Amino acid sequence: MASTSSLSLSNSLLARSASHHAPASHSSDHRPGLCLSAASPLPTFSGLKSASSSPVQIPFAPLRRRLLQRQIRAAAIETLAPAETSLVDNSVNTIRFLAVDAVENANSGHPGLPMGCAPMGHVLYDEFLKFNPKNPYWFNRDRFVLSAGHGCMLQYALLHLAGYDSCKLEDLKSFRQWGSKTPGHPENFETPGVEVTTGPLGQGIANAVGLALAEKHLAARFNKPDCEIVDHYTYCILGDGCQMEGVAHEACSLAGHWGLGKLIALYDDNHISIDGDTEIAFTEDVSKRFEALGWHVIWVKNGNNGYDEIRAAIKEAKSVKDKPTMIKITTTIGYGSPNKSNSYAVHGSALGAKEVDATRKFLGWPHEPFHVPDDVKKHWSRHIPEGASLESEWNEKFAAYEQKYKEEADVLKSIITGELPAGWEKALPTYAPDSPGDATRVLSQQNINNLADVLPAFVGGSADLASSNLSLMKKFGNFQKNTPEERNIRFGVREHGMGAICNGIARHCPGMIPYCATFFVFTDYMRAAIRISALSQSRVIYVMTHDSIGLGEDGPTHQPIEHLASFRAMPNVLMLRPADGNETSGAYRVAVLNKKRPSVLALSRQKVPLIAGTSIEGVEKGGYIVSDNSSDNKPDVILMGTGTELELAVEAAHELRKEGKAVRVVSLVSWELFGEQSAEYKESVLPEDVTARVSIEAASTFGWERMVGSKGKAIGIDSFGASAPAPVLYKELGITAQAVIAAAKELC
């Protein structure tokens, strides 16, 4: 299990510049957004490792000069001279051909998007995006998401030009190969500089909404009138495919509702998707729709080389503070390919040698593959020192902030690093054996509220089921457009958007701990987002109540059956189904500590008693003995259960013991954690020689053979449920202690 100290990649490399001091001459410079104080030591964050192995040399320059340089740069952007336009052309064509060549080299990939989006990519990365290539995890960087993830060579080319170590020339040459840092779609866990994992369409823009939400929230909590310590934009490139996906729509509706002014989406409007012209399936008025969603909308008609228009649009977008902006940028997919541009042929296949030649001719690009002209190299090379300066500048700002606002700085630091507050676990409620029982959703609510006190960036909410999921943090208000400092998020009935937004929140920085809630059965709506949590190693806590037929009258549309099995089969997810108060606390402990995987908590609508023998420590092992009257690790029979059915196993054991049987009861709250224990431990819980095993779970029996073995018996439900009061359903569907007893007697 991941512990605090094993956190491998931190969000901040502040420690690297800990010895730099802000120059004294600026100590009185307290205008908004620039807080500096004399001789304040920059924070040294303990436990952080550098993303690169050697410390970065940050060229020292007086702050005033750097500011001046930035002003010049900003001015230059607006008045780009013709010579510079030709440089931009060169840079844009470099991006196009790095993509074309890498796809050609791999004989696999998507050249069309990078060729069409190179102009917006260049303008955004070179002229607007705030980043430090040598520290991709610098906290205050602008976030960029390529929602149209198949066009990842665009991003790899940009990261290459910008000087990121993850995308050196050899990485581009090993595009889509085993072990490379440049996989077929952007993966945050493979490629520093990539914020989130995209490819499944629509996810990225929803992640971007989450990133922008996190920024708005932290800015509201930590910025001061004299110091904007949290201050970045979130940019996203999305295509027609993303625009069609419901998850994107859900998230964009929320972004408009929340007024995420620092979210800027660049919509690659190229009218082509895999099946051909978007005319065949996508004729809605996207701009009007986004206006209806409360977005500011701009249209750049010439995305192929209208650099000035793109620039002006991004500038305008940045100036709109109360709404997210969608810039519709009309482009030609595969721009430059004389025979394949503007067709689906250029979307997802290598151009082929002949067409590559034709494209080289068309764009006047006589160079060999993977060539980066010197002027382009030189132009982009400034991003390394400039990025270092940006970070260093911010570090100075942070030092000043810390001196004035010690308490806030400490909290913000813990959010930036993800270091959990010492003793946070003490907030988890524990229950004495004589405590009254309750529904695990109620016990979950206690955990959520206790954790809200100790985890500074624990934020979350429900997809319009807060009163059923019991997911509100009572001491906080709602995160809304005008109250972004609050921590309860109201997602509306948008499960998929909720999950994807939480992925974005989780990926903003290591200390953001998002949770989200709905009925367990509706994980079906958000499964694609949960899978991205798992794949992208994002700690999202899924609070899933009403976890079985125990929800009763709502009936089979609302009763999960196959869901436990379906998450047990999904890699890198912790599926936890706690049985009572102690196990619920254990589930939250595990969920918080596992920083590199999501947890799905299945929680009951109905009451359960507190079960003697359950424990937080037990949950951490995934499976453990709750009660036992056998000796020498040789019970006559092992009864197993999870969640609300553990009680039935206990009840059956009680009866069987009365008849003289040696019965062990095992709670299997998390199969993944149990699977990770030592062979010895597993043998101590489920000895191989004991084949008389009975499991009970109000869900599909699929997979239970792993636990009960070939000779055991799994009691469960392999059909859909029904609409009736819960006790009737349990009886009618055979989920009873009597069934356990009968099965046990057949086996021993």
Place this chain on the structure above:
Amino acid sequence: MASTSSLSLSNSLLARSASHHAPASHSSDHRPGLCLSAASPLPTFSGLKSASSSPVQIPFAPLRRRLLQRQIRAAAIETLAPAETSLVDNSVNTIRFLAVDAVENANSGHPGLPMGCAPMGHVLYDEFLKFNPKNPYWFNRDRFVLSAGHGCMLQYALLHLAGYDSCKLEDLKSFRQWGSKTPGHPENFETPGVEVTTGPLGQGIANAVGLALAEKHLAARFNKPDCEIVDHYTYCILGDGCQMEGVAHEACSLAGHWGLGKLIALYDDNHISIDGDTEIAFTEDVSKRFEALGWHVIWVKNGNNGYDEIRAAIKEAKSVKDKPTMIKITTTIGYGSPNKSNSYAVHGSALGAKEVDATRKFLGWPHEPFHVPDDVKKHWSRHIPEGASLESEWNEKFAAYEQKYKEEADVLKSIITGELPAGWEKALPTYAPDSPGDATRVLSQQNINNLADVLPAFVGGSADLASSNLSLMKKFGNFQKNTPEERNIRFGVREHGMGAICNGIARHCPGMIPYCATFFVFTDYMRAAIRISALSQSRVIYVMTHDSIGLGEDGPTHQPIEHLASFRAMPNVLMLRPADGNETSGAYRVAVLNKKRPSVLALSRQKVPLIAGTSIEGVEKGGYIVSDNSSDNKPDVILMGTGTELELAVEAAHELRKEGKAVRVVSLVSWELFGEQSAEYKESVLPEDVTARVSIEAASTFGWERMVGSKGKAIGIDSFGASAPAPVLYKELGITAQAVIAAAKELC
């Protein structure tokens, strides 16, 4: 397995009135929309069972008189006298209190929506909807979908008043109880009169899009200038919750694109969802959004008692032929409850005795629970004869149609009844052992195109991956606004909407056979729709290609791992993973024959050889012996595989046999079908005594213990995949014949 003749509920009870003849006097009446001819026998459809046990008595009346009556009724709608308004008030309050009383009686349910939507419900069912209460499956009925399924008591109350046998008073009194016909959310398989299964929000409106698509398609194919034999509307009530769901947005975008003019959505705009006022999460301009999607939009400001406005809006909606219409109807949730209306308190809980009393007082309703006043009863009672007349009239129309257009009538009849054409299976391609192999997606394409020739209402398409899924029917064009007679559906990148629309198509009538396609991994986007296919017993064929790491370079975002297991765990789904040409044909055979469950076909991107020993018949058994050199049902080892890995099992067997082993190779193409075989058959394939078993599948091993037993070995992938060429991935992830050989040698 379901066979043609076991089709239990037909879409048409035409046979019941087969002895009626149209009066001769109308034989020359051939104006558009009314085709009649003398003495044409009405069709007698064989193999049909009646939904009710006794034949309906249709009161005979000359057609002219009936037409006159209808004209009078239509006129009456527009000039409702005050007395009649009070009758409507009474009817509306009856609906409100049937809902209130049933929820109170069950102490569970959702009174708020029925109380607010009773006016639109009354106007729609009583004045517009075309139905025959004694034959809920009459083909040409208007379809009604309650997308906000939690408000099901609205629909049950309406079905009750309208005279449906499924919602008698005792059914309303057993609302939400075990075995009742009135479950907690509408379920088509429990309650005749309910078209689709709703509750999970957003699904219903997408189903309605599918129903309207089916109507538009069939009308375009079968209507004649002198006879509109297919001619009905599709109505849907949806709420704020549905409006927030991405699946609804996807489907509505398509409905606008397709110009589904006979789709009319009534949006219950009550500003309340479970978490409170929609202000907290849903502030977009819904009307403007729907305009952007190409819908006609009308706003009824007084939905609580503005009967005339509601009427006028529906009338206007019906007159708009080229666009679907959304009528936003502003209502008060829980209208009539003095203390709980307009709040979430009335959404999902019984009012409680005190508030019920207060509501009775407020609405002037002195009656006992479940009371239906006589004037209301009398008023609604006309729907039984009128419905019978409607059907009878249509039957006459059909008889005339049949006489003039024999060929079309025969085809339409087979679509209405769902009877498969004799010998259709011959269209399935078969492959000799020396046939060249190919990717199963290519073989699937052959099946799709062959089936398109013999199944008259086989329609479908892909979520923008037609060229990868190979899902196009080559001889047909695209279903579009102006070419609705075509059969290829272009869903755009909208997997969830696609699945839910296909559910609607499948539920339109038994002969509609929809299929839909995307990459297997993206079943995650549409899982909620697939589950509804399964629960609602709807034959949708899910053509899911790129079914493993075998897709290669696109990487882990695109590589399914847990998906086979997750569908094997889902009730009433056939999960099929064919290994080659014969198995692919077998999979299609099974998918078409199983009229009451969906099939998910997992198909490969990469080529596979034709394997000696595979067969269509084998697929029908789910698991079968492909090759064997053992005797007496005692192989030394059993090797099992599915899909593209069966080849590896065969290769391993070949090597092991060289070393003298008795090796059986088993294909486990569908676990569900294998599970349904007799114990004897299963023992003949997987004898209990043979514990040396090895399975290989390029997917999660979760669940394989069921097949390999406690002592066997499952070879699979329990982590995410990676981006690299497929052969590299197979090797690196250990999915090889060598691994099978090594495991087998350890076991025998």
